[in-house]
Amino acid sequence: MSNASIPNSEVNSENQLTSEHFDELKEALEVLYIIANISGRIQFAQKWEAPAAYVLGADLIRYDQEGADDKEHRAELEREAEERRLSLLEFMDAIEERSVEKGALQINFVREKVEKMGRDLALCVYGRQIVDKFIEPPPEPLQIETEDEAVKDSEGSQETEIVSESSEMVSDPVSEPFDVKPIDMSLPDERVRPIEISPPAGAPSPEPAPEAASVQVAAPVQETSLAEQPALSQGEQSAQKSVSMKFVSSKDRKEEDDSS
Numbered sequence: 001m002s003n004a005s006i007p008n009s010e011v012n013s014e015n016q017l018t019s020e021h022f023d024e025l026k027e028a029l030e031v032l033y034i035i036a037n038i039s040g041r042i043q044f045a046q047k048w049e050a051p052a053a054y055v056l057g058a059d060l061i062r063y064d065q066e067g068a069d070d071k072e073h074r075a076e077l078e079r080e081a082e083e084r085r086l087s088l089l090e091f092m093d094a095i096e097e098r099s100v101e102k103g104a105l106q107i108n109f110v111r112e113k114v115e116k117m118g119r120d121l122a123l124c125v126y127g128r129q130i131v132d133k134f135i136e137p138p139p140e141p142l143q144i145e146t147e148d149e150a151v152k153d154s155e156g157s158q159e160t161e162i163v164s165e166s167s168e169m170v171s172d173p174v175s176e177p178f179d180v181k182p183i184d185m186s187l188p189d190e191r192v193r194p195i196e197i198s199p200p201a202g203a204p205s206p207e208p209a210p211e212a213a214s215v216q217v218a219a220p221v222q223e224t225s226l227a228e229q230p231a232l233s234q235g236e237q238s239a240q241k242s243v244s245m246k247f248v249s250s251k252d253r254k255e256e257d258d259s260s
Contacts, residue, residue, distance in 0.1 A: 016127040017096060017105075025051060025124050026092050034082045038064050041081075050120035055088060056081045092125065099126075110134070 019025075025048060032044050034056070042064050045052035052061065060077040068074040091098075091113070099110050111134045114122040119135040 015129075017099060017130065019124050019127055021124050022092070026089065029055070029085055029089050029092075032085060034085060035078050048124070050118070051088075051124055054117065054121045055084045057084075095125070105130070 028044060028048060029051070032055075033040055041052075041056055041060070045056060045061055045064070056064075057077060057080070060074065060081055063074050063077070099106055099113075110126070110130065114126060114131055114134045117125065119131060119137075122131045122135065
């Protein structure tokens with residue numbers, strides 16, 4: 001009896017007796033008809049490579065793929081394969097009763113069965129943790145790096161270095177600017193002189209330009225009419241009258257003195 005009938009909540013994957021493919025393989029063996037059933041054997045071998053190699057055997061599988069000239073030999077191989085199929089089914093039906101006693105794993109019995117089946121078939125029957133105890137897993141294949149992968153890795157490392165250098169350049173503090181004084185680009189007056197161009201020999205001398213007639217423009221006299229003058233207050237008018245009166249009286253007096 002397999003542990004598939006046990007609820008999932010009670011099954012510990014580390015202590016699981018049978019493989020996760022146990023029930024599926026058992027069902028495939030039950031429906032497999034070997035005698036004179038080439039197509040059935042081929043389908044079984046395509047889906048279950050390790051169990052087919054154990055049950056059918058290499059010679060019968062080759063006959064199914066390439067054809068057989070010796071019909072009697074093929075019939076004999078079919079009978080032997082049928083016996084192995086029934087024997088494996090019988091073992092799988094009683095695997096739990098024969099492999100475990102009072103909750104303890106029967107080490108000697110399980111080791112014998114695992115070693116006889118081989119690692120690949122045993123992984124289809126027993127749990128992986130049990131198979132690993134008796135047949136160690138093969139070492140993992142070394143990953144050989146191809147030339148293209150090596151070039152990609154080198155390019156990736158170079159890009160990483162460039163990015164890191166750029167980040168370092170950005171993170172550096174900016175130094176203070178230099179104190180640059182303005183440069184005087186003006187030339188001294190003594191160096192700036194008009195260029196004298198002498199006429200070629202034999203050329204007539206240019207006539208002097210007529211002097212510009214001086215024009216005297218008299219500044220316009222601004223005339224202000226009495227209407228435009230601002231109005232005077234009474235005090236200013238009286239003061240003006242008094243000044244005018246004094247001026248007239250002194251003039252008259254002077255004329256009188258002269259006449260006398």
